Amino acid sequence: MRRFLAIILCKFMRLVGKLLGRGSSLPGQFALKVCPDVLSRVKLPPYVIAVTGSNGKTSTVEMIAAILKAAGKNVVYNAEGSNQIEGVTTLILSQCDLGGRVRGDVLLLESDERYARHTFHWFHPTHFVITNLYRDQLTRNGHPQWVYDAILPAIHPSTTLVLNADDPLVACFAHQGNPVKWFGLEAWPGATKEHHGMYHDGAFCPLCGAPMEYELYHYNHIGHYRCTQCDHHRPHPDFAVTSLDLEAGQLVLDGDTPIQLAFRSIYNVYNILAAWSACRMIGVDKATAAGVINNYILKNGRMVRFTLGQHHGTLLTSKHENSVAYDTNLRYIRDTKTPCSVLVVVDAISRKYFTGETSWLWDIDFDMLAAPHVQRVVLSGRYVNDLALRFACSAVPQDKVVLEASIPQAVEYLEGSGSEDVYVVTCFSDRDKVLDRVEIEEK
Numbered sequence: 001m002r003r004f005l006a007i008i009l010c011k012f013m014r015l016v017g018k019l020l021g022r023g024s025s026l027p028g029q030f031a032l033k034v035c036p037d038v039l040s041r042v043k044l045p046p047y048v049i050a051v052t053g054s055n056g057k058t059s060t061v062e063m064i065a066a067i068l069k070a071a072g073k074n075v076v077y078n079a080e081g082s083n084q085i086e087g088v089t090t091l092i093l094s095q096c097d098l099g100g101r102v103r104g105d106v107l108l109l110e111s112d113e114r115y116a117r118h119t120f121h122w123f124h125p126t127h128f129v130i131t132n133l134y135r136d137q138l139t140r141n142g143h144p145q146w147v148y149d150a151i152l153p154a155i156h157p158s159t160t161l162v163l164n165a166d167d168p169l170v171a172c173f174a175h176q177g178n179p180v181k182w183f184g185l186e187a188w189p190g191a192t193k194e195h196h197g198m199y200h201d202g203a204f205c206p207l208c209g210a211p212m213e214y215e216l217y218h219y220n221h222i223g224h225y226r227c228t229q230c231d232h233h234r235p236h237p238d239f240a241v242t243s244l245d246l247e248a249g250q251l252v253l254d255g256d257t258p259i260q261l262a263f264r265s266i267y268n269v270y271n272i273l274a275a276w277s278a279c280r281m282i283g284v285d286k287a288t289a290a291g292v293i294n295n296y297i298l299k300n301g302r303m304v305r306f307t308l309g310q311h312h313g314t315l316l317t318s319k320h321e322n323s324v325a326y327d328t329n330l331r332y333i334r335d336t337k338t339p340c341s342v343l344v345v346v347d348a349i350s351r352k353y354f355t356g357e358t359s360w361l362w363d364i365d366f367d368m369l370a371a372p373h374v375q376r377v378v379l380s381g382r383y384v385n386d387l388a389l390r391f392a393c394s395a396v397p398q399d400k401v402v403l404e405a406s407i408p409q410a411v412e413y414l415e416g417s418g419s420e421d422v423y424v425v426t427c428f429s430d431r432d433k434v435l436d437r438v439e440i441e442e443k
Contacts, residue, residue, distance in 0.1 A: 002035035003042070003100055011095035024078075028089030032104045040122035042092060043101040045076070047282050048123070052111040052151060053131030053170075054144070055272045055281040055325055057083065058300050060131060061110045063275035068106055070283045077108035079290050085118045106282070113147050116154035116241055121140045124156035125311050129278050131224065131270065133169045135201065135363070137321040144169055144201055152176070162269070162277055165237045167223045169206045174235070178197055184237035185269060188244035191216040191223065199326060200364045207232045219266050219331070220324050239277040241269055246335065262295045263303055265332045267325075304431075306438040308411065310419035311341075313438060320349050320427040323363035330368040339373050341418065343410060345426035347381030347433060358386040369378070370395040379432065380410035411437045 013027035031038060051061050061077060068075045076095045078087060088109055095102050111119050113133075130151070133144040148169055155161070155176055164170045167182035168311040174180045195202075195217055202221030205212050210229035217223040226233040243252035250271060253276055261268060273292050279289050297303075304315040316329040333342060349356060367376055377400055379387040384405045391401050404410035411434060414422055424434050 002095070003038055003213060004098065006031040006035035006038045006091050007096050007098060007100065010090060013375040014090060014094045024090055025086040026090075027083070028086040028091075028093065031089055031093055034084065036121055039089060039092065039394070041100055042096055042123075044092075044123060045102055045104045045107050047106040047127070048109070048122070048125045049127045049129065049278055050109045050111045050116070050125035050273070050281075051129040051131065051278075052113045052116050052154075053129075053164075054067055054113065054134040054136040054147070054189065054322065056131040056267060056274065057110045058127065059268075059271045059298055059302055060274045060278075061108060062300050062305065063271060063293055063296060064278050065108055066296070067279045067284055067289045068108070070292045071279070071288050073105040074103070075106045075108055076102060076104035077106075083110040083112040084115045088119050088437070099428040111154075114150050116151055120154040120156070123437060125134055125155075125159050127162055127278060127281060128155065128159050129162040129274055130164065130170050130173060131274055132167050134220070134322060134324040135199070136319070136324075145206065148172065148206075149384060160281070162281065164222075164274070165235050166218060166224070166233070168202050168212065168221065168225050168232065171232070171235065172206050175207075181239070181277065181281060182235050182237040183239040183273045184234070185218055185241045185244065185273065186237075187216055188218075188241075188246075189226075190244070190246055190266075191218055193217075196220075198365055202206055205230060205232050219328060222270075239273065239280060241273055244269060253290070254286075257290045259290060259293060261296045262297045264335075265328060267328050290391075304435060305441040306435065307441060308422055308438045309415035311414065311422040313422040313424065315434060317428060317431060318425050319431070320346065321360045323360055323365075326364040326425065327368070328366065329425055333374070333425075334371045336421075337371075337373050338421055339375055339376065340421040341376040341413060341414060342369055342374055343378045343380060343422065343424045343426075343434070344387060344409060345381045345410075345424065345430045345434060346383040346387055347407060348427070348429040349383070351404060356383075358383055361386060361390045364390075366391060366394040370397070374400070375418070376400055376402055378410050378414060380402060380404050380407050381426075407433045408437060 010027040010031040051057050065075050065077045078091045160179040165182040170391040179404035197220045208230040215224040224234045241251050242255045246264045249264045251259050302317045318329045319325040
């Protein structure tokens with residue numbers, strides 16, 4: 001009876017929430033009060049795929065869903081990205097019949113890395129994709145090793161782990177004894193022998209603490225590594241990008257499947273690879289998967305193209321308090337080599353903790369914007385002075401830096417002059433403060 005009441009309550013509140021444009025978590029929160037163990041009382045589809053990690057969760061889930069749908073699967077997934085237990089409960093119960101059976105072939109879940117142990121207390125995924133672990137949102141997540149320890153209780157012995165072979169900390173999950181499949185990027189022209197970034201979380205082995213040796217770096221601490229003392233090393237991937245040319249926007253999956261990239265970012269490469277791996281594991285054929293991800297444009301707002309006056313623009317979502325996310329997008333801007341201006345907006349830092357802590361700005365490699373083709377760097381938002389101090393200590397020429405605290409005035413300033421490309425680097429919280437003032441291009 002409690003399960004029945006929880007399902008009814010969740011469905012009703014979800015319906016009301018949709019009418020009001022809200023309600024992705026609240027229905028689940030109330031349903032859990034009625035029946036705390038309701039997730040153990042429902043019948044789930046034969047495949048339950050979970051995706052977690054510091055970056056790439058939402059994009060990877062979106063691509064997995066698109067591939068599975070193209071393969072004829074009925075997919076239940078949290079497209080809204082509400083990835084804690086309340087949002088997951090809302091999703092599952094709203095897709096249940098009154099007898100507690102989830103209608104679908106695959107349940108696909110984006111899971112917050114910190115709260116995965118709560119989400120998967122009552123049930124467990126058949127496949128668990130872990131994308132990467134970075135320093136992310138210090139206020140809530142501390143060090144990546146802490147996040148690793150938070151994920152561990154969410155892993156059930158029967159779950160097949162789908163792990164990023166190129167992340168030395170993610171690779172440690174294989175020591176739990178679970179079935180494991182690996183995905184990774186092989187050597188490519190953009191890989192380096194030297195580490196790049198403001199800090200190096202792969203400098204020491206996460207198992208024994210000895211110095212780590214790298215054959216190559218793809219970015220930050222992601223690459224081909226080997227501990228100098230213990231046996232911890234990059235495993236051979238089961239699924240791989242075997243050829244990559246970011247400048248041409250081309251990659252090859254598993255040696256025989258060429259893919260054209262709509263967005264030439266190393267992040268996009270790994271998201272595609274993770275989605276490819278998960279879908280291939282549950283039987284999707286190569287042609288179907290490739291047909292979806294070839295030139296795939298994300299619909300989740302991580303990258304948005306727009307027009308501003310005479311400018312062609314691209315908004316790149318860079319998660320605040322996550323310097324690796326910023327570095328990846330700055331590297332993308334640097335590597336375009338096309339004349340451009342860059343608008344950096346920091347107006348709201350944390351959507352949940354309301355912090356004004358900005359030390360993470362010093363972990364970002366803003367020197368990449370010292371490239372000759374970057375004509376102007378416009379700094380804007382409530383924390384414009386914090387940004388200005390950070391840029392004063394960067395290699396970016398100060399005569400290229402423009403301060404405009406008001407976001408509308410910063411947008412107006414760019415609109416009123418020039419015709420070069422414009423890149424906006426900001427977070428989810430501040431994204432619409434820019435997009436509401438530009439003309440978004442149709443997909």
